[in-house]
Amino acid sequence: MTELIDFISNNMQMIYIVVLMIFVGVEIIGHVPAVLHTPLMSGANAIHGVVIIGAILVLLGVNPDNYLGQSLGFVAVLLGTLNVVGGFVVTDRMLEMFKKKKE
């Protein structure tokens, strides 16, 4: 229990960020027309590709003797890249249909 309380007080800023970002996320998805549900989901999909940063950090900090770590890290970066690049390109393609629409 004390460990938990210590954790909270040491990481108060991160907790603030988590709480605030939850509210931001909720607010953003206000009144989204049904036709945009899928592109929005695709865009969000691309953004969680930020997990690639974690994979990069793993490789940057890995021990040179840890061959398993380096191989898995390589795969993790590759998969993360697929998420990011594939995600943003797919979203862009889905949105091509809005090229002509004048608001």
Added chain:
Amino acid sequence: MKYIISLEFIYLIASITYILGLKMLGKPGTARKGNLIAAAGMTLAIFGTIFLYQGEVPTYIYILIGTAIVIGTIIGWMIAKKVGMTKMPELVSLFNGMGGASAALIGLIEFEHYTGQTLSTATIVAGIIIGSVSFSGSMIAWAKLNGTLKNPIRLPKYNLINNLIILGLIVFAGYMTWSGTSSQVYLYLLFFAALAYGIMLVIPIGGADMPVVISLLNSFTGLAAALGGFLYGNMVMLTGGILVGSAGTILTFAMCDAMNRSLVSVIFGSFGQGDSQGSDDFTSDSIAGSIKKTTVSDVAILMNYSQRIIIVPGYGLAVAQAQHAIHELEQLLVDKGIDVKYAIHPVAGRMPGHMNVLLAETNVDYDKLAEMEDVNPEFKNTDVVFVVGANDVVNPAAHTNPSSPIYGMPILKAENAKNIIVNKRSMNPGYAGIENELFYNQKTSMLFGDAKAVIQSLISELKGM
């Protein structure tokens, strides 16, 4: 000056682009720009992380990272660019799975470095479970959407089994955390069990519900990314991950709302009736009356002398790949001075927006696509409603029959039109697996045949008039 290029500042900018980008994605006018802004922020964060890292890194590691990124970019770009429009939804699932797998792998690698640190281990273990479930679940969803896995596979009492598995997983994860174990065997046991759960979770769910499932798994991956951010104290992973986790959850509920189904009924039961087959109870009260069949020539004449026609596209249009044909038909009718519109139901097809994407491929005039709320009052003034490959979205049982599985779902009120022509290949039921009352309506005639062939015959008939 030094502060401006600090990594923390770059992460802040990236986080801002995610928020702005996602916000802009919610409006048709700004959606494309929003996507590009978020992409720019992501790129900045990635390069910042690589080049502003504080620490001794052997050169070959940079080469490793660079190679992985280059390969991933080439493959990801090619898949996303080359694949046909109708495959877009399944690609979302595929790339979501990639992200989940990445998160799980991070956890697998880092586990041994945090032995004994309870909270870090908890974060790692949670990340592995969530990432793995998201990965295997997304792969199953991908297989279902591209037709590889056609029918939901339902073991007896599958809900009970699944709930026991996840409970077991959580207990095991808890044990691993509190015992401070460094066992790699336990680690991989957890990993494979989580993968199995992901499969078990998604495989019983029907294809029509896949969009909701993918949206849910999308927020899971966001959560997994956030947990990674928590572990490293990495701000950009935290903001991006929580943003997607939160927004993704709301989006999931919004999608359920459009189908008038609860998330619980999507995950745990077909039409909220537990393990029942859904259609059994309903087909016993079979609909009185018979269907009327019609021919292409009769329909052509009917259309030729109409003033207003509404086309209701559905999944069948996509299956027959008849979108170009229907566009040609629409243009032909418009040239004859007929008012033609498309009525798009929010869940027509296999994904929200599926019909829009399909028709966009043919460069249909965007003004001709009408949303359900706008077009419903117009049906009573319409001479002909041409239902092509759509079924449940025009089934009046949704508001007349309280025992129907689709009761309560908002539908297109095609039954109000003066004439209703339904094109299907056969009398086989649609996704809901139930009879459609509309087909037995006095004003309805069934035009059987493959959508593309039928529409092309209609076009030739009409051209001769």
